[in-house]
Amino acid sequence: ATVYTTFDFETPAYGAYGHRLSDHVLFKDAATWHLFYTELAGGAVSTTRIGHATSLDLAHWTERPTVITAGAAAWCEKGAWAPHVAAAPGGTWVLLFTGQNSLGSEVIGALTSGDLDTWQLAPENPVFTPSATWARWGPDFYCSCRDPFVYFENGVYNMLYAVETLSPQHPALGRAESLDLLHWSDMGAFAVDSLTSQTVDIESPSLVFR
Secondary structure: OOOOOOOOOOOOOOOEEEEEEEEEEEEEEOOEEEEEEEEEEOOOOOEEEEEEEEEEOOEEEEOOOOOEOOOOOHHOOOOOEEEEEEEEOOEEEEEEEEEEEOOOEEEEEEEOOOOOOEEEEEOOOOOOOOOOOOOOOOOOOEEOEEEEEEEOOOOOEEEEEEEEEEOOOOOEEEEEOOOOOOOEEEEEEEEEOOOOOOOOOOOOOOOOOO
């Protein structure tokens, strides 16, 4: 086997100077690795986008068509980032991501695909916003509902997302449930940082089973 031993985080294996890569998800389908990533505006791109690249060995990559750019819809006019891809019932794929409107309000949006290459905005968009009974969220001010992470348990899709509690205001993770990745029910707080009152989000949750 070929062993790769070079790790250089200033010049990463994928991306280069001028490309500001951020939140991403990496998974393997059959023999192919798929990297879906956020590229922030500046340098090589003028508008934040979600990109896609594929590899057979995690060292040599082929860039695929851009998945979505900010401005594709009013609810993601200002931003589109933090992709998470999950296999949906019926053999299709759903990519959940954060969208931010012109006023700074964040939501979870969804794209669907049958081949991981061609993506369409789901008609249900935005597919999730947190309940204002416990979360500080509204469509007309800066607020968090970001960084979806999905796992499947007991026949139900679960989504963790970053949010803030309403009163008192604390960084938190919320949890939602769905049967199809497109229709979600808010299940309330999953974890709350009750020791922090600063408006700093808990970002990019990831849950690992062991």
